[in-house]
Amino acid sequence: MPSNPTSLTSPGPERAQALADLERLSLQWQRDDDIFTRLCRRMTTTLDLQELMAIFAEELASVVPFDRLSYQHTVEDQPVDIQIGQGGNHRCEYGLNLGGEHFGVLTLYRRLRFAKQEQTVIEQMLGTAINSIRNACRYDAMWRASLTDVVTGIPNKRAFEDALEREVSLGNRHGDLCGLILCDLDRFKSVNDRYGHMTGDRILRATALAIQGATRSTDTVYRIGGEEFGIILPHIGDRECILVADRIRNAITQIRLDSDSGPVSVTASAGFGIQARGESAAAWFKRADEALYRAKADGRDCTRQAEPAQNTDIAFIDARRRNDCPHIAHGSGAQELRTTYALFRPTACGDSSVCGPDASPPFLQPA
Numbered sequence: 001m002p003s004n005p006t007s008l009t010s011p012g013p014e015r016a017q018a019l020a021d022l023e024r025l026s027l028q029w030q031r032d033d034d035i036f037t038r039l040c041r042r043m044t045t046t047l048d049l050q051e052l053m054a055i056f057a058e059e060l061a062s063v064v065p066f067d068r069l070s071y072q073h074t075v076e077d078q079p080v081d082i083q084i085g086q087g088g089n090h091r092c093e094y095g096l097n098l099g100g101e102h103f104g105v106l107t108l109y110r111r112l113r114f115a116k117q118e119q120t121v122i123e124q125m126l127g128t129a130i131n132s133i134r135n136a137c138r139y140d141a142m143w144r145a146s147l148t149d150v151v152t153g154i155p156n157k158r159a160f161e162d163a164l165e166r167e168v169s170l171g172n173r174h175g176d177l178c179g180l181i182l183c184d185l186d187r188f189k190s191v192n193d194r195y196g197h198m199t200g201d202r203i204l205r206a207t208a209l210a211i212q213g214a215t216r217s218t219d220t221v222y223r224i225g226g227e228e229f230g231i232i233l234p235h236i237g238d239r240e241c242i243l244v245a246d247r248i249r250n251a252i253t254q255i256r257l258d259s260d261s262g263p264v265s266v267t268a269s270a271g272f273g274i275q276a277r278g279e280s281a282a283a284w285f286k287r288a289d290e291a292l293y294r295a296k297a298d299g300r301d302c303t304r305q306a307e308p309a310q311n312t313d314i315a316f317i318d319a320r321r322r323n324d325c326p327h328i329a330h331g332s333g334a335q336e337l338r339t340t341y342a343l344f345r346p347t348a349c350g351d352s353s354v355c356g357p358d359a360s361p362p363f364l365q366p367a
Protein backbone atom coordinates (compact mmCIF):
# COMPACT_ATOMS: atom_id res chain seq x y z
CA MET A 1 0.00 0.00 0.00
CA PRO A 2 1.27 3.56 -0.59
CA SER A 3 2.44 4.70 2.85
CA ASN A 4 0.02 7.60 2.66
CA PRO A 5 -2.56 7.50 -0.20
CA THR A 6 -3.44 11.20 0.19
CA SER A 7 0.13 12.07 -0.85
CA LEU A 8 -0.82 10.80 -4.35
CA THR A 9 -2.60 14.11 -4.86
CA SER A 10 -0.04 16.35 -3.18
CA PRO A 11 2.74 17.88 -5.32
CA GLY A 12 6.41 17.27 -4.54
CA PRO A 13 8.62 14.27 -3.58
CA GLU A 14 5.90 12.61 -1.44
CA ARG A 15 3.87 12.03 -4.61
CA ALA A 16 6.80 10.27 -6.35
CA GLN A 17 7.17 7.94 -3.36
CA ALA A 18 3.42 7.23 -3.27
CA LEU A 19 3.42 6.40 -7.02
CA ALA A 20 6.38 4.01 -6.55
CA ASP A 21 4.51 2.28 -3.68
CA LEU A 22 1.41 1.99 -5.82
CA GLU A 23 3.36 0.45 -8.70
CA ARG A 24 4.94 -2.10 -6.34
CA LEU A 25 1.49 -2.97 -5.04
CA SER A 26 0.04 -3.56 -8.49
CA LEU A 27 3.01 -5.73 -9.56
CA GLN A 28 2.71 -7.76 -6.37
CA TRP A 29 -1.02 -8.28 -6.98
CA GLN A 30 -0.39 -9.46 -10.54
CA ARG A 31 2.25 -11.91 -9.31
CA ASP A 32 0.14 -13.15 -6.43
CA ASP A 33 -0.88 -16.66 -7.31
CA ASP A 34 -1.90 -18.21 -4.02
CA ILE A 35 -4.63 -20.80 -4.27
CA PHE A 36 -7.41 -18.64 -2.82
CA THR A 37 -6.72 -15.63 -5.07
CA ARG A 38 -6.54 -17.88 -8.12
CA LEU A 39 -9.74 -19.74 -7.17
CA CYS A 40 -11.51 -16.45 -6.62
CA ARG A 41 -10.35 -15.11 -10.01
CA ARG A 42 -11.32 -18.27 -11.88
CA MET A 43 -14.71 -18.65 -10.18
CA THR A 44 -15.79 -15.24 -11.51
CA THR A 45 -15.21 -16.28 -15.13
CA THR A 46 -18.44 -18.24 -15.59
CA LEU A 47 -22.06 -18.50 -14.41
CA ASP A 48 -22.39 -22.10 -15.54
CA LEU A 49 -22.69 -24.42 -12.53
CA GLN A 50 -21.05 -27.34 -14.31
CA GLU A 51 -18.04 -25.24 -15.34
CA LEU A 52 -17.87 -23.69 -11.89
CA MET A 53 -17.72 -27.09 -10.20
CA ALA A 54 -15.04 -28.24 -12.66
CA ILE A 55 -12.91 -25.20 -11.74
CA PHE A 56 -13.49 -25.76 -8.03
CA ALA A 57 -12.60 -29.47 -8.34
CA GLU A 58 -9.42 -28.69 -10.27
CA GLU A 59 -8.21 -26.07 -7.79
CA LEU A 60 -9.14 -28.14 -4.75
CA ALA A 61 -7.41 -31.25 -6.13
CA SER A 62 -4.17 -29.26 -6.38
CA VAL A 63 -4.08 -28.99 -2.55
CA VAL A 64 -6.40 -31.71 -1.21
CA PRO A 65 -6.64 -34.81 -3.40
CA PHE A 66 -10.01 -36.58 -3.58
CA ASP A 67 -11.67 -39.29 -5.69
CA ARG A 68 -15.07 -37.76 -6.39
CA LEU A 69 -16.89 -34.46 -6.05
CA SER A 70 -20.67 -34.49 -6.04
CA TYR A 71 -22.82 -31.35 -6.14
CA GLN A 72 -26.60 -31.66 -5.75
CA HIS A 73 -29.21 -28.99 -5.67
CA THR A 74 -32.76 -28.22 -6.80
CA VAL A 75 -33.24 -25.15 -8.98
CA GLU A 76 -36.79 -24.14 -10.00
CA ASP A 77 -37.99 -27.61 -8.95
CA GLN A 78 -35.48 -29.24 -11.32
CA PRO A 79 -32.67 -31.41 -9.93
CA VAL A 80 -29.07 -30.34 -10.52
CA ASP A 81 -26.68 -33.28 -10.18
CA ILE A 82 -23.01 -32.75 -11.02
CA GLN A 83 -20.52 -35.59 -10.54
CA ILE A 84 -16.78 -35.24 -11.12
CA GLY A 85 -14.50 -38.29 -10.69
CA GLN A 86 -15.55 -41.59 -9.16
CA GLY A 87 -15.08 -43.90 -6.18
CA GLY A 88 -14.25 -43.26 -2.53
CA ASN A 89 -16.09 -44.54 0.56
CA HIS A 90 -15.14 -41.80 3.06
CA ARG A 91 -16.93 -38.53 2.62
CA CYS A 92 -17.10 -34.88 3.76
CA GLU A 93 -20.46 -33.27 3.16
CA TYR A 94 -21.17 -29.52 3.18
CA GLY A 95 -24.54 -27.81 2.97
CA LEU A 96 -23.88 -24.53 1.15
CA ASN A 97 -25.76 -21.67 2.80
CA LEU A 98 -25.33 -17.94 2.42
CA GLY A 99 -27.48 -15.18 3.89
CA GLY A 100 -30.06 -17.72 5.06
CA GLU A 101 -30.42 -19.19 1.55
CA HIS A 102 -29.50 -22.74 0.59
CA PHE A 103 -27.35 -23.35 -2.50
CA GLY A 104 -27.00 -27.12 -2.57
CA VAL A 105 -24.89 -29.84 -1.00
CA LEU A 106 -21.29 -30.49 -1.99
CA THR A 107 -19.82 -33.86 -1.04
CA LEU A 108 -16.22 -35.05 -1.44
CA TYR A 109 -15.40 -38.76 -1.47
CA ARG A 110 -12.06 -40.48 -0.95
CA ARG A 111 -10.71 -43.94 -0.13
CA LEU A 112 -8.59 -42.41 2.66
CA ARG A 113 -10.28 -40.54 5.48
CA PHE A 114 -9.99 -36.70 5.27
CA ALA A 115 -7.72 -35.28 7.99
CA LYS A 116 -8.77 -32.29 10.08
CA GLN A 117 -6.22 -30.03 8.39
CA GLU A 118 -7.55 -31.02 4.98
CA GLN A 119 -11.10 -30.27 6.07
CA THR A 120 -10.02 -26.81 7.19
CA VAL A 121 -8.61 -26.06 3.72
CA ILE A 122 -11.74 -27.47 2.01
CA GLU A 123 -13.90 -25.19 4.15
CA GLN A 124 -11.71 -22.16 3.38
CA MET A 125 -11.94 -22.90 -0.32
CA LEU A 126 -15.71 -23.31 -0.11
CA GLY A 127 -15.86 -19.99 1.73
CA THR A 128 -13.99 -18.43 -1.21
CA ALA A 129 -16.25 -20.09 -3.81
CA ILE A 130 -19.68 -19.69 -2.19
CA ASN A 131 -20.47 -16.25 -3.66
CA SER A 132 -19.82 -17.48 -7.19
CA ILE A 133 -21.90 -20.63 -6.55
CA ARG A 134 -24.77 -18.47 -5.29
CA ASN A 135 -24.58 -16.23 -8.40
CA ALA A 136 -24.56 -19.27 -10.69
CA CYS A 137 -27.58 -20.80 -8.88
CA ARG A 138 -29.51 -17.55 -9.25
CA TYR A 139 -28.59 -17.27 -12.91
CA ASP A 140 -29.64 -20.88 -13.47
CA ALA A 141 -32.97 -20.23 -11.72
CA MET A 142 -33.64 -17.17 -13.89
CA TRP A 143 -32.69 -19.02 -17.05
CA ARG A 144 -34.95 -21.96 -16.20
CA ALA A 145 -37.83 -19.64 -15.24
CA SER A 146 -37.57 -17.88 -18.60
CA LEU A 147 -38.24 -21.24 -20.31
CA THR A 148 -41.09 -22.33 -18.02
CA ASP A 149 -44.79 -21.54 -18.26
CA VAL A 150 -46.00 -20.02 -15.00
CA VAL A 151 -49.52 -21.50 -15.06
CA THR A 152 -48.70 -25.16 -15.77
CA GLY A 153 -45.02 -25.39 -14.78
CA ILE A 154 -44.12 -27.09 -18.09
CA PRO A 155 -41.71 -25.63 -20.72
CA ASN A 156 -43.07 -22.59 -22.57
CA LYS A 157 -43.18 -21.38 -26.17
CA ARG A 158 -39.61 -20.12 -26.11
CA ALA A 159 -38.36 -23.54 -24.97
CA PHE A 160 -40.54 -25.12 -27.67
CA GLU A 161 -39.03 -22.99 -30.43
CA ASP A 162 -35.49 -23.83 -29.27
CA ALA A 163 -36.34 -27.54 -29.11
CA LEU A 164 -37.95 -27.55 -32.56
CA GLU A 165 -34.86 -25.93 -34.11
CA ARG A 166 -32.66 -28.47 -32.32
CA GLU A 167 -34.74 -31.39 -33.61
CA VAL A 168 -34.59 -30.03 -37.16
CA SER A 169 -30.77 -29.83 -37.03
CA LEU A 170 -30.50 -33.32 -35.53
CA GLY A 171 -33.00 -34.75 -38.03
CA ASN A 172 -31.20 -33.24 -41.01
CA ARG A 173 -27.81 -34.40 -39.76
CA HIS A 174 -28.67 -37.92 -38.60
CA GLY A 175 -31.88 -38.63 -40.53
CA ASP A 176 -33.69 -39.47 -37.29
CA LEU A 177 -37.06 -37.80 -37.77
CA CYS A 178 -39.49 -36.56 -35.16
CA GLY A 179 -43.22 -36.06 -34.81
CA LEU A 180 -44.95 -32.84 -33.79
CA ILE A 181 -48.47 -32.78 -32.32
CA LEU A 182 -50.29 -29.51 -31.74
CA CYS A 183 -53.21 -29.92 -29.38
CA ASP A 184 -55.74 -27.18 -28.62
CA LEU A 185 -58.60 -27.26 -26.11
CA ASP A 186 -62.01 -26.79 -27.71
CA ARG A 187 -64.13 -23.73 -26.91
CA PHE A 188 -61.96 -22.92 -23.93
CA LYS A 189 -63.31 -19.39 -23.87
CA SER A 190 -66.69 -20.76 -22.82
CA VAL A 191 -65.01 -22.74 -19.96
CA ASN A 192 -63.52 -19.48 -18.67
CA ASP A 193 -66.77 -17.63 -19.16
CA ARG A 194 -68.88 -20.26 -17.44
CA TYR A 195 -66.62 -21.51 -14.63
CA GLY A 196 -64.21 -18.62 -14.15
CA HIS A 197 -60.55 -18.03 -14.98
CA MET A 198 -59.25 -19.91 -11.91
CA THR A 199 -61.04 -23.06 -13.01
CA GLY A 200 -59.71 -22.42 -16.53
CA ASP A 201 -56.18 -22.40 -15.08
CA ARG A 202 -56.85 -25.66 -13.21
CA ILE A 203 -58.00 -27.23 -16.50
CA LEU A 204 -54.78 -26.06 -18.16
CA ARG A 205 -52.70 -27.66 -15.38
CA ALA A 206 -54.70 -30.88 -15.56
CA THR A 207 -54.29 -30.88 -19.36
CA ALA A 208 -50.50 -30.59 -19.05
CA LEU A 209 -50.48 -33.56 -16.65
CA ALA A 210 -52.84 -35.57 -18.86
CA ILE A 211 -50.63 -35.03 -21.93
CA GLN A 212 -47.50 -35.97 -19.99
CA GLY A 213 -49.26 -39.11 -18.75
CA ALA A 214 -50.27 -40.08 -22.30
CA THR A 215 -46.79 -39.69 -23.81
CA ARG A 216 -43.38 -41.35 -23.37
CA SER A 217 -40.73 -39.93 -21.07
CA THR A 218 -38.62 -39.09 -24.14
CA ASP A 219 -41.43 -36.92 -25.56
CA THR A 220 -41.58 -33.29 -24.45
CA VAL A 221 -44.71 -31.28 -23.74
CA TYR A 222 -44.85 -27.46 -24.06
CA ARG A 223 -47.55 -24.88 -23.51
CA ILE A 224 -47.20 -22.75 -26.63
CA GLY A 225 -50.29 -20.54 -26.41
CA GLY A 226 -53.32 -19.78 -24.22
CA GLU A 227 -54.94 -23.20 -24.54
CA GLU A 228 -52.52 -24.73 -27.06
CA PHE A 229 -49.91 -27.40 -26.34
CA GLY A 230 -47.05 -28.65 -28.52
CA ILE A 231 -45.61 -32.15 -28.14
CA ILE A 232 -42.32 -33.19 -29.76
CA LEU A 233 -41.98 -36.95 -30.20
CA PRO A 234 -38.63 -38.43 -31.26
CA HIS A 235 -38.47 -41.68 -33.27
CA ILE A 236 -42.06 -41.88 -34.45
CA GLY A 237 -43.89 -42.56 -37.71
CA ASP A 238 -47.25 -41.38 -39.10
CA ARG A 239 -49.27 -44.33 -37.83
CA GLU A 240 -47.94 -44.19 -34.28
CA CYS A 241 -48.23 -40.41 -34.14
CA ILE A 242 -51.96 -40.44 -34.89
CA LEU A 243 -52.44 -43.05 -32.13
CA VAL A 244 -50.56 -40.86 -29.64
CA ALA A 245 -52.51 -37.75 -30.70
CA ASP A 246 -55.79 -39.61 -30.11
CA ARG A 247 -54.51 -41.02 -26.80
CA ILE A 248 -53.68 -37.47 -25.70
CA ARG A 249 -57.10 -36.18 -26.70
CA ASN A 250 -58.74 -39.11 -24.93
CA ALA A 251 -56.75 -38.40 -21.74
CA ILE A 252 -57.87 -34.76 -21.88
CA THR A 253 -61.50 -35.83 -22.30
CA GLN A 254 -61.16 -37.90 -19.09
CA ILE A 255 -60.33 -34.81 -17.01
CA ARG A 256 -63.08 -34.07 -14.46
CA LEU A 257 -62.83 -31.05 -12.18
CA ASP A 258 -65.32 -29.93 -9.57
CA SER A 259 -66.33 -26.29 -9.52
CA ASP A 260 -68.99 -24.12 -7.87
CA SER A 261 -70.99 -24.32 -11.10
CA GLY A 262 -70.74 -28.12 -11.38
CA PRO A 263 -68.28 -30.62 -12.91
CA VAL A 264 -66.04 -29.36 -15.71
CA SER A 265 -64.76 -31.36 -18.66
CA VAL A 266 -63.22 -30.42 -21.99
CA THR A 267 -62.39 -31.85 -25.39
CA ALA A 268 -59.41 -31.09 -27.62
CA SER A 269 -58.48 -30.98 -31.30
CA ALA A 270 -55.10 -32.04 -32.65
CA GLY A 271 -52.97 -31.63 -35.77
CA PHE A 272 -49.77 -33.56 -36.31
CA GLY A 273 -46.95 -33.85 -38.82
CA ILE A 274 -43.75 -35.85 -39.13
CA GLN A 275 -40.70 -33.72 -39.80
CA ALA A 276 -39.57 -33.98 -43.44
CA ARG A 277 -35.90 -34.15 -44.37
CA GLY A 278 -34.49 -30.73 -45.18
CA GLU A 279 -37.61 -28.96 -43.89
CA SER A 280 -37.23 -25.87 -41.72
CA ALA A 281 -38.75 -25.70 -38.22
CA ALA A 282 -41.13 -22.95 -39.38
CA ALA A 283 -42.37 -25.01 -42.35
CA TRP A 284 -42.85 -28.12 -40.19
CA PHE A 285 -44.77 -26.15 -37.57
CA LYS A 286 -46.91 -24.51 -40.26
CA ARG A 287 -47.96 -27.90 -41.67
CA ALA A 288 -48.96 -29.19 -38.22
CA ASP A 289 -50.76 -25.92 -37.48
CA GLU A 290 -52.74 -26.15 -40.71
CA ALA A 291 -53.74 -29.70 -39.74
CA LEU A 292 -54.94 -28.41 -36.35
CA TYR A 293 -56.88 -25.69 -38.13
CA ARG A 294 -58.59 -28.38 -40.26
CA ALA A 295 -59.45 -30.38 -37.12
CA LYS A 296 -61.17 -27.28 -35.72
CA ALA A 297 -62.93 -26.58 -39.02
CA ASP A 298 -64.12 -30.22 -39.20
CA GLY A 299 -66.09 -29.81 -35.97
CA ARG A 300 -63.36 -30.12 -33.25
CA ASP A 301 -62.70 -33.12 -30.94
CA CYS A 302 -60.72 -34.87 -33.71
CA THR A 303 -57.19 -35.32 -35.10
CA ARG A 304 -55.96 -34.33 -38.56
CA GLN A 305 -52.68 -35.19 -40.26
CA ALA A 306 -50.46 -32.55 -41.91
CA GLU A 307 -50.10 -32.43 -45.70
CA PRO A 308 -46.79 -33.83 -46.99
CA ALA A 309 -43.92 -31.33 -47.14
CA GLN A 310 -43.02 -29.80 -50.52
CA ASN A 311 -39.70 -30.47 -52.28
CA THR A 312 -37.77 -31.17 -49.10
CA ASP A 313 -36.48 -34.60 -50.14
CA ILE A 314 -34.66 -33.09 -53.09
CA ALA A 315 -33.28 -30.36 -50.86
CA PHE A 316 -32.04 -33.00 -48.43
CA ILE A 317 -30.24 -34.86 -51.22
CA ASP A 318 -28.64 -31.56 -52.08
CA ALA A 319 -27.68 -31.03 -48.44
CA ARG A 320 -25.86 -34.36 -48.48
CA ARG A 321 -24.14 -33.49 -51.72
CA ARG A 322 -23.17 -30.08 -50.38
CA ASN A 323 -21.21 -31.76 -47.59
CA ASP A 324 -19.24 -33.70 -50.20
CA CYS A 325 -18.48 -30.74 -52.41
CA PRO A 326 -15.87 -28.24 -51.23
CA HIS A 327 -17.37 -25.52 -53.45
CA ILE A 328 -20.76 -25.64 -51.84
CA ALA A 329 -19.88 -25.22 -48.26
CA HIS A 330 -22.46 -23.30 -46.30
CA GLY A 331 -26.13 -22.66 -45.63
CA SER A 332 -28.78 -24.81 -43.99
CA GLY A 333 -32.48 -25.49 -44.43
CA ALA A 334 -34.25 -26.01 -47.71
CA GLN A 335 -34.84 -22.33 -48.41
CA GLU A 336 -31.23 -21.35 -47.92
CA LEU A 337 -29.97 -24.40 -49.76
CA ARG A 338 -31.71 -23.34 -52.93
CA THR A 339 -29.96 -19.97 -52.86
CA THR A 340 -26.66 -21.50 -51.89
CA TYR A 341 -26.90 -24.04 -54.63
CA ALA A 342 -27.79 -21.44 -57.20
CA LEU A 343 -24.94 -19.17 -56.13
CA PHE A 344 -22.28 -21.82 -55.98
CA ARG A 345 -23.44 -23.96 -58.88
CA PRO A 346 -21.29 -22.23 -61.58
CA THR A 347 -18.07 -22.90 -59.68
CA ALA A 348 -18.93 -26.49 -58.73
CA CYS A 349 -16.08 -28.94 -58.54
CA GLY A 350 -16.88 -30.72 -61.80
CA ASP A 351 -17.27 -34.14 -60.26
CA SER A 352 -20.53 -35.14 -61.92
CA SER A 353 -21.33 -37.69 -59.24
CA VAL A 354 -21.21 -34.92 -56.65
CA CYS A 355 -22.36 -31.70 -58.32
CA GLY A 356 -22.19 -32.16 -62.09
CA PRO A 357 -25.00 -30.96 -64.40
CA ASP A 358 -26.82 -34.32 -64.43
CA ALA A 359 -27.24 -34.22 -60.68
CA SER A 360 -28.96 -30.84 -60.74
CA PRO A 361 -32.36 -31.05 -59.04
CA PRO A 362 -35.02 -29.64 -61.37
CA PHE A 363 -36.34 -26.96 -59.03
CA LEU A 364 -32.98 -25.34 -58.44
CA GLN A 365 -32.60 -22.31 -60.65
CA PRO A 366 -29.54 -20.08 -60.90
CA ALA A 367 -29.90 -17.00 -58.67
Ligand SMILES: Nc1nc2c(ncn2[C@@H]2O[C@H](COP(=O)(O)OP(=O)(O)OP(=O)(O)O)[C@@H](O)[C@H]2O)c(=O)[nH]1
Pocket residue numbers: 151184185186187188189190192196197198199200201204225226227296300
Ligand atom coordinates in the same frame (compact mmCIF):
# COMPACT_ATOMS: atom_id res chain seq x y z
N1 LIG B 1 -57.84 -19.58 -17.62
C1 LIG B 1 -57.01 -19.21 -18.58
N2 LIG B 1 -57.47 -18.91 -19.78
C2 LIG B 1 -56.61 -18.52 -20.75
C3 LIG B 1 -55.23 -18.42 -20.51
N3 LIG B 1 -54.65 -18.01 -21.67
C4 LIG B 1 -55.61 -17.87 -22.58
N4 LIG B 1 -56.80 -18.18 -22.04
C5 LIG B 1 -58.12 -18.13 -22.65
O1 LIG B 1 -58.28 -19.08 -23.67
C6 LIG B 1 -59.38 -18.69 -24.48
C7 LIG B 1 -59.08 -18.99 -25.91
O2 LIG B 1 -60.20 -18.67 -26.66
P1 LIG B 1 -60.28 -18.80 -28.22
O3 LIG B 1 -58.92 -18.46 -28.84
O4 LIG B 1 -61.45 -18.04 -28.70
O5 LIG B 1 -60.43 -20.34 -28.50
P2 LIG B 1 -61.52 -21.35 -27.96
O6 LIG B 1 -62.59 -20.70 -27.19
O7 LIG B 1 -60.77 -22.47 -27.27
O8 LIG B 1 -62.11 -21.88 -29.31
P3 LIG B 1 -61.49 -22.94 -30.33
O9 LIG B 1 -60.01 -22.98 -30.11
O10 LIG B 1 -61.83 -22.40 -31.67
O11 LIG B 1 -62.14 -24.24 -30.04
C8 LIG B 1 -59.60 -17.19 -24.22
O12 LIG B 1 -60.80 -17.03 -23.51
C9 LIG B 1 -58.41 -16.82 -23.34
O13 LIG B 1 -58.74 -15.81 -22.39
C10 LIG B 1 -54.75 -18.74 -19.20
O14 LIG B 1 -53.56 -18.68 -18.89
N5 LIG B 1 -55.67 -19.11 -18.27
